[in-house]
Amino acid sequence: MYFVLLFYFIFATPMKKKATIHDIARELNINASTVSRALADSPRVKEKTKKLIQEKAAEMGYSRNHLASNLRTQRTHTIGVIVPNISRHFFSTVIGGMEEIVSEQGYNLIICQSHDSAEREAQLVDTLLANQVDGIILSIATEQSDGSHIQRIEASGKPVVFFDRECKTIQGHNVLIDDFSRAYELTDSLIQNGCRHIVHLGGNSEASIYQDRLRGYKDALEKNNIEFQEDWVFKSRLKQLDGQEIAQQLLAKDKMPDAIFSANDVAAIAAMEVLQKAGIRIPEEIKVFGFSGEPISAYTSPALSTVNQNPNLMGQKTAELLLDQINGTQLPVHNTIIPSEIIIRQSSLKTD
Amino acid sequence: MYFVLLFYFIFATPMKKKATIHDIARELNINASTVSRALADSPRVKEKTKKLIQEKAAEMGYSRNHLASNLRTQRTHTIGVIVPNISRHFFSTVIGGMEEIVSEQGYNLIICQSHDSAEREAQLVDTLLANQVDGIILSIATEQSDGSHIQRIEASGKPVVFFDRECKTIQGHNVLIDDFSRAYELTDSLIQNGCRHIVHLGGNSEASIYQDRLRGYKDALEKNNIEFQEDWVFKSRLKQLDGQEIAQQLLAKDKMPDAIFSANDVAAIAAMEVLQKAGIRIPEEIKVFGFSGEPISAYTSPALSTVNQNPNLMGQKTAELLLDQINGTQLPVHNTIIPSEIIIRQSSLKTD
DNA sequence: ATTAAAAATACAATCGATTGTATTTTGTGT
DNA sequence: ACACAAAATACAATCGATTGTATTTTTAAT
Structure with a gap:
């Protein structure tokens, strides 16, 4: 012994x-x-x-020892954040914005990745709740789910704020951009530049952001008296591979479109590359418009038109909203719209 | 009542x-x-x-209630990660790799940003220790410090692994790439392509990575009988603004260099843009080589030569090493070298 | 039926800090 | 020097789960 x-x-x-x-x-x-x-x-x-x-x-x-202290005081000064993927520029920038705000008030972030899987998201929610976080920030996975884990958050009484992806399961605070208007504007811009046959690369139709972008696209077509065609819409996960495959499909068609509106930049760039390799000139023959403002978009050739979502600001506002709830400043539930703007670059410009 | x-x-x-x-x-x-x-x-x-x-x-x-459970069992299944900046592609990808590994064993990450400030880093270390994390992963801030917070980690007896930036304060596990060899190779490649007057944009000379990159540069010059000149080295924080300013300085000189080796991609791209705007053709007049493999580098025109650091793998290895320590598999302290390779693109190619 | 061994459960201390209440100490005025 | 209020400190319960030890219950063997 x-x-x-x-x-x-x-x-x-x-x-x-x-x-x-x-x-x-x-x-x-x-x-x-x-x-x-x-x-x-x-x-x-x-x-x-x-x-x-x-x-x-x-x-x-x-x-x-914060464990002991937290157990006694029932507060951890910790906020759980769940995003699909931390290495996407949009999300890492949003998180940066959140961190700026919460660290001022002595809070820490536990950051988790759902990889857009509803199952993993549910797991993460349970872990965060079990770890007694003071609140949860969530960008809902695009994968369809029954939303039971969202209800578990609600049942726990813990504050929660959703960002980027609107939550329809429960009434809660959402921090979003106006996807519909930006999609409308950019589609309209393509039309003003002479496009009549605009293909849309859309994402999972369960997710509000992709629904809204599609709606904006449809609405702009309608307002300009262009008939919406179901087979102009390609739904995918909008990864690089998806963009490439869809571009191949387009190349195989008799009649090529004169523009592509992709619901994110990754797919837009991938498609652009495939088309260019096939000898198609952009923007002369096909104009391309992305979405989400990836920094890369400024460096492609031609530079890609896209939508700036002000991710840093979005992170700040989201964090502020959550802290307000934690601190008991009970605000009425509502959606906060973060300013956003379309950025028109070479890839969607008229050429004479 | x-x-x-x-x-x-x-x-x-x-x-x-x-x-x-x-x-x-x-x-x-x-x-x-x-x-x-x-x-x-x-x-x-x-x-x-x-x-x-x-x-x-x-x-x-x-x-x-994990708080209660953790307090009793003295384990939190939580790992603290401190990086300079989460929104840099390299770091977010490293973190992604870590997450893949630790989540398999039921661990969570608390991710913090030091913004390369030693003071904030020290604060974060204390917070993480107070929160009883089971281990710490750290990419040391480039800013100089007395290293007292590193010693506090050591004193706590908590496992720690350093990555990307080598820790010289204490003997510990470091996960690194071979900065020296890659810097040597890329400088040599520039020389083989005919460059004799190569400017180096270096980072903070306290940080081992920047020291090693500079050494590789010097060594390659020496081996090729090119005299090293002190005023060919520009030290800065390697941000966008730094790259721009240094490019301006170069433009103001009588004799322009025929190549630039920047210790990161951000500064390289910024410099390249300024030079191009001033009418200088790349790579014809000046060749440029970056470092760190930012995704953007593939999209600049010309595409930027750089160094792939395999960040995802680096994250995985780092996490594995830490978990081994947590699980008591006591490994002898050592440095792990992650494979890396130079990527030669248009920006550094010979033109005839 | 008796009893020892084994199985199942109860008891109580513990992790480390916080906080309401009780007690002791200090200080003031007369 | 005495009473009394105020200040300072001590006591003890608590947060919720874990775990070594003690006790009770069950099982099996004679």
């Missing part, structure tokens, strides 16, 4: 026991509650003993 | 008290410890009562 202890101390020395308030209390012949109050700078402790305790704490390398 | 309670229940209804193991125990006239064991599927509980308990738990919507 002693042998084992010896063994333990020799080989596991890094495992130093951290000092607790009780250790400090013992050293000073004082009660732990006083130590706790002193370290919290409570007026209930005499200045002199406060100083004594704080010095001893520093000397012993004390650091408050 | 009752009135206050009434008020509370009417207006704060979302605040539902979650069921605890004690609640379940009370309902079943059983002891909480048995409930705890049943939910952990311990063999010490009869199958019949286990089922009873699990059903009741489900019925009451029970969910384990």
Whole structure:
């Protein structure tokens, strides 16, 4: 037995026991509650003993155990964030914006990726709730789901804010851009530049953003007296491969479109490359318009027209809204619209 | 008093008290410890009562409180990650790789940004330690520091792995690429393509990666009998603005260089744009080589030569190494080198 | 039926900090 | 010096789950 202890101390020395308030209390012949109050700078402790305790704490390398503190106070100062994919520029920028806001108030973010899987998203929600986060920020997976995990958040009473993808399962705060208007504007811009046969690369039709972009497209066609054609719409996950495949399909057709409106930049760029390799000139023969404002879009040749979604601002607003809820400033549930604008570049311009 | 309670229940209804193991125990006239064991599927509980308990738990919507559990077990299954900036493609991809690995073993990541400030980094380290993370992954800020916060990690006995930026403060695991060799190779490649006057845009000279890239550059010059000139090296933070300013400085000189080796892509692209706007043709008059493999580099015109750092793999290896340490598989401290390769594109090619 | 062994469950301490209440100490006025 | 209020500190319960030990119940063997 002693042998084992010896063994333990020799080989596991890094495992130093951290000092607790009780250790400090013992050293000073004082009660732990006083130590706790002193370290919290409570007026209930005499200045002199406060100083004594704080010095001893520093000397012993004390650091408050947040687990214990959080358990007692029922607050963790931690916010759970679930996004489809952290390495997409849009999302990492949104998160950057959130971080700016929450860190000012001493909050931390736990960031998780759903990879657009509803099942994983549900898992993550449960983990976050079990970890007692103070609130959840969620960009819902495009994959269809019964929304039961969303209801679990609601049942927990924890504040939640949705961004980018609107939540229809429960009444909650959504921070969005006006996908419909931007889609309308960009489609209209293509038409003004002479396009009459505009193909749309759309995303999962369960997701509100893709529904709205499609609606904007349809509406612009209608207003310009262009008949909407079902087979001009290609639905996919809008990954690089999807863009490439759809471009191939277009190349195989008798009649090529004179424009492509892709619901994201990744697919737009992929399609553009395939078309160009096949000898098609952009924007002369086909104009292309993307969506989501990836930084790459400025560097493609020709530069890709797209939509700036102000992701940093979106992150800030989302975080502010959540903190307001956490702090009890009960705001009426509503949707916040973040300003956005279409960016017209070479790829969609008229050429004479 | 009752009135206050009434008020509370009417207006704060979302605040539902979650069921605890004690609640379940009370309902079943059983002891909480048995409930705890049943939910952990311990063999010490009869199958019949286990089922009873699990059903009741489900019925009451029970969910384990990780705070309490973590406090007792002294493990949080949470890993703290500190990176300079989450929205840089390299880092978000590294994090993606980490997440793939740790989520398999039921771990979560707390992701923080240091913005390359040593002070903020130190703060974050303390917060993470106070939150009792099971380990820390760190890409050290380039800003100089006394390294005291690194020593605090060591003192805590918590496992730590460094990646991308080597830690010289303490002996620890580092996951790196061979910056020296890649810098050597790319400089040599420029020389083979006829360049004799190669300017280097370097980063903070405290950071090992920038030291090594500079060394590779110097070494390649020396091996090719080209005299190293101090004023060919421009040190900066390698942001967009830095690249632009340095390009302006170059334009103002009597004799322009015939190549630029930038220690990152952002500065390389910024410089390239300024030079091109001034009428200089790339790669005909000046060849440019970047570093870090930003996706944008493939889309600039001309496409930018760069170095692929395999960030996803780097994240995976880093996470594996940390988990090994957490799980007690004590590996000897060492540096892990992730394969990397130079990507030669249009911007650095010889033109005849 | 008796009893030892094995199985199942109950008890109680613990993790570390917080906080309402009780107690002791200090200070003031007379 | 005494009473009394105010200030400072101590006590003890609590947050919710875990776990070593003690106790009760069940099973099996004689």
